[in-house]
Amino acid sequence: MKAVTVETMRKMDETAIHTYGIPSTVLMEHAAMAVCGYFLAHIEKSKHVLIVCGPGNNGGDGFALARLLVQEGYTHVQLHCCVDYGHMSLDEAVFAKVANSYQIPCSHSEERKDIEQLIQDADIIVDALFGTGLSRTISGFYDRLILQINLADKMVISIDIASGIHGNSGQIMGCAIQADITLTFESYKLGQILYPGSAYSGKIIPLSIQMPKAIEQMAEGLLVLEDDLVKTLLPQRSSHSHKGTYGKALMIGGSKEMHGAVTMAAKAALRSGIGTLTLFVPDCITLLLASKLEESMIIGAASEDGFFAHDAITALKRILSQYDMIIIGNGMGRNEAGKELVRTVLESDRPCILDGDALYETGKITAALQRPYPTILTPHVKEMSYLSGHSIKDIQQDPIAVLKEFLRKYPFSTVALKDAHTIIANSQQMYLNLAGNHALAKGGSGDVLCGILAGLFGQSKDALTSAACAVYVHALTADLLLQDEDANSILPNDLIASLSETYQILREEE
Numbered sequence: 038m039k040a041v042t043v044e045t046m047r048k049m050d051e052t053a054i055h056t057y058g059i060p061s062t063v064l065m066e067h068a069a070m071a072v073c074g075y076f077l078a079h080i081e082k083s084k085h086v087l088i089v090c091g092p093g094n095n096g097g098d099g100f101a102l103a104r105l106l107v108q109e110g111y112t113h114v115q116l117h118c119c120v121d122y123g124h125m126s127l128d129e130a131v132f133a134k135v136a137n138s139y140q141i142p143c144s145h146s147e148e149r150k151d152i153e154q155l156i157q158d159a160d161i162i163v164d165a166l167f168g169t170g171l172s173r174t175i176s177g178f179y180d181r182l183i184l185q186i187n188l189a190d191k192m193v194i195s196i197d198i199a200s201g202i203h204g205n206s207g208q209i210m211g212c213a214i215q216a217d218i219t220l221t222f223e224s225y226k227l228g229q230i231l232y233p234g235s236a237y238s239g240k241i242i243p244l245s246i247q248m249p250k251a252i253e254q255m256a257e258g259l260l261v262l263e264d265d266l267v268k269t270l271l272p273q274r275s276s277h278s279h280k281g282t283y284g285k286a287l288m289i290g291g292s293k294e295m296h297g298a299v300t301m302a303a304k305a306a307l308r309s310g311i312g313t314l315t316l317f318v319p320d321c322i323t324l325l326l327a328s329k330l331e332e333s334m335i336i337g338a339a340s341e342d343g344f345f346a347h348d349a350i351t352a353l354k355r356i357l358s359q360y361d362m363i364i365i366g367n368g369m370g371r372n373e374a375g376k377e378l379v380r381t382v383l384e385s386d387r388p389c390i391l392d393g394d395a396l397y398e399t400g401k402i403t404a405a406l407q408r409p410y411p412t413i414l415t416p417h418v419k420e421m422s423y424l425s426g427h428s429i430k431d432i433q434q435d436p437i438a439v440l441k442e443f444l445r446k447y448p449f450s451t452v453a454l455k456d457a458h459t460i461i462a463n464s465q466q467m468y469l470n471l472a473g474n475h476a477l478a479k480g481g482s483g484d485v486l487c488g489i490l491a492g493l494f495g496q497s498k499d500a501l502t503s504a505a506c507a508v509y510v511h512a513l514t515a516d517l518l519l520q521d522e523d524a525n526s527i528l529p530n531d532l533i534a535s536l537s538e539t540y541q542i543l544r545e546e547e
């Protein structure tokens with residue numbers, strides 16, 4: 038499954054229609070059948086269903102759905118149509134006439150109180166106002182209608198995309214339906230993944246409308262991470278292997294006040310298959326870490342006021358080349374010595390992972406990212422702002438454009454841009470993660486992700502796939518924990534303790 042732009046979705050529709058010769062009304066019927074299938078599985082036939090139809094094919098889906106629901110035995114189906122036949126798209130008019138011939142009640146009133154009554158009588162409102170064809174700010178009658186629906190506090194199911202969200206940017210075009218569920222066709226639309234569109238979409242459920250498989254495979258878009266895909270990307274372990282096979286990693290970080298960050302990153306790396314792990318930490322926390330981590334080696338470097346001191350740089354230069362990969366940043370804090378440690382790593386030829394404070398320091402020396410060696414960065418939006426020079430608002434509005442620009446500048450980099458929906462990208466390809474939940478919004482969660490990434494990268498040596506897998510494993514672990522525990526109480530250490538279960542699930546054969 039991919040997340041695509043409106044233009045790509047339109048091209049996919051056109052290919053199905055013109056190259057494969059599938060009539061557009063057949064696609065619309067398939068769309069309505071898919072939505073009807075959702076109703077049959079989740080919604081009782083006695084519920085009062087109000088379907089509000091706009092002027093385009095999204096409205097056509099609504100009319101086609103009305104007929105199917107009635108045919109399946111739904112007893113209270115009511116349509117509200119916002120335009121007359123003359124102002125409908127051709128396909129919508131076809132299905133509007135069919136619904137009419139079934140004598141499904143259809144209101145056309147623009148009177149506020151009439152619509153209010155329909156809304157009050159409904160248990161479920163189906164939003165078929167606008168789909169991917171929304172082209173301008175919503176105003177007038179539609180604006181009032183959307184407000185009335187939002188205020189009614191009924192269950193709202195949006196067809197394809199919550200009306201009012203711009204399908205590419207996720208911006209709200211004046212106003213938007215606040216959906217509980219969005220049943221989206223064939224591919225996710227970028228706008229429903231990006232903020233603020235994602236906040237209006239409710240739970241997004243993709244449904245197939247039986248397009249030829251090759252169309253989606255060829256389409257340009259972000260690949261959405263799912264169990265089946267991650268199973269194919271996850272590094273395999275071989276029975277003929279030894280610790281050297283799975284990476285010799287050096288993890289640089291920690292400080293007197295943030296030793297927990299490097300500890301959790303280390304534990305997650307160890308539980309994600311790294312071959313050997315050596316920690317390089319300020320010497321004031323060496324003993325503390327030694328008492329918490331038995332499986333890793335620990336090198337204490339010069340410290341000052343609880344952070345790395347300048348002499349740590351010379352020590353690092355002496356040992357750096359002995360390792361296959363470097364991880365730097367977790368709990369390191371921000372000081373001049375830390376910045377020079379980051380520079381030392383970036384000026385070496387070692388593949389590296391930059392996390393936490395190392396991302397902040399890298400923001401001051403971005404030219405060093407032009408290195409021709411694998412470099413994985415795991416910024417959240419604020420850290421991406423340091424790295425890219427773009428404002429947080431710009432990044433949230435168009436993360437894909439910011440990522441593309443960044444990766445054009447630093448083509449050996451791989452970025453996991455962390456947000457509610459993390460995007461993982463290199464200059465060739467992008468993945469999108471939709472798994473995970475708010476239990477992850479806690480200090481230390483990012484360190485666990487970094488550790489998972491280190492473990493997987495040590496095994497696969499492939500920056501993009503290990504970053505994609507790490508993000509998904511981290512998120513899926515939180516989702517699995519949420520089945521039995523409350524989000525308040527799920528801690529980063531619980532994620533580490535549950536990693537084995539997640540890996541087992543992802544290694545299961547179909």
Ligand SMILES: NC(=O)C1=CN([C@@H]2O[C@H](COP(=O)(O)OP(=O)(O)OC[C@H]3O[C@@H](n4cnc5c(N)ncnc54)[C@H](OP(=O)(O)O)[C@@H]3O)[C@@H](O)[C@H]2O)[C@@H](O)CC1
Nearest residue numbers: 050064065093094095167168169170171172173174175197
């Ligand atoms: N193609 C296919 O094969 C399939 C497509 N499918 C379905 O079709 C949907 C896309 O259909 P669509 O392209 O007709 O767009 P949609 O959003 O329904 O309406 C566009 C209309 O709205 C109007 N309009 C726009 N903005 C406005 C505003 N602010 N205020 C007022 N009016 C506004 C616009 O006017 P115009 O810009 O032309 O002046 C035009 O009349 C897609 O999301 C999916 O649900 C499925 O059936 C599967 C097969």
Ligand SMILES: [K+]
Nearest residue numbers: 164167196198
């Ligand atoms: K809609």
